[in-house]
Amino acid sequence: MGVHKTRLAVFCSGTGSNFKVLHRAIAEKYIDAEFVLCISNRKVCGAMEYARENGIPAMQFSENQYPDYESFVAAMLAALEEFRIEYIVLAGYMRKIPDTIVRAYRERIVNIHPALLPKFGGEGMYGINVHTAVLAAGEKESGATVHMVDEEYDRGRVVLQQKVPVLPGDTPESLAHRVLACEHELYPRAFRKLLIEQHPR
Structure with missing residues (x-):
């Protein structure tokens, strides 16, 4: 069994420059964690492209994809649970995090x-x-x-x-x-x- 690395999801809306910096810090073993999921409200953005180029699953979640806000939040939460996310890192995410997710990840969502x-x-x-x-x-x-x-x-x-x-x-x-x-x-x-x-x- 390998040493457990803290499993991270990154939420981005743009180029994801802070995501890239953190990803490099992990590669250099400065941070003991791994990005296992990238979530964006946009179908296409620099952060999503970077994630895919580096083998990190990338998913879009937008409210207009779902019949109501509750369905949108439930789908996002299900993805976080499926990927066993331990911390959520915000890097230029231009949406407010739903309160349901804030409560589920209390003191485990970080922003700059x-x-x-x-x-x-x-x-x-x-x-x-x-x-x-x-x-x-x-x-x-x-x-x-x-x-x-x-x-x-x-x-x-x-x-x-x-x-x-x-x-x-x-x-x-x-x-x-x-x-x-x-x-x-x-x-x-x-x-x-x-x-x-x-x-x-």
Whole structure:
């Protein structure tokens, strides 16, 4: 019998750059886990393509595929159970996680947010909107936050944060670029920390 690796599902909607960073960290044995499922609300996206290229099953779940919301949630939960998922990793997933799934995976769903929570979080605060708001508020620093997911947007327990400066002349795009580089450093460190804390050996 091989050593058990923590089984992960990644939820993505776009290119999945943070997914790729975490996948590489696993390949380099920095994180003791394995991605066994990729879920997206989109039929085609960069993250889904990357998953398939790396032998990770990829599935689309969209509400319009099902007669009602309850059926949609039940199907997604069934897939997570079928693949024996232990943790859900969000990497640019542009949908709210259904409360039923949050309850089933309490303290086992992790997200990265492109700001220093609790500032600049909540509904509508994603992507370029966050960086626009940070600059409009005159903040001197921003960064990224890895946090657990609960029933409210961006309110779950903080695992780890990392700061970046806001520079004179920054645009939302230039700040976004700096924060994304920060995310790519932070997510593997934070997820490794989380697994070690929750599964000490």
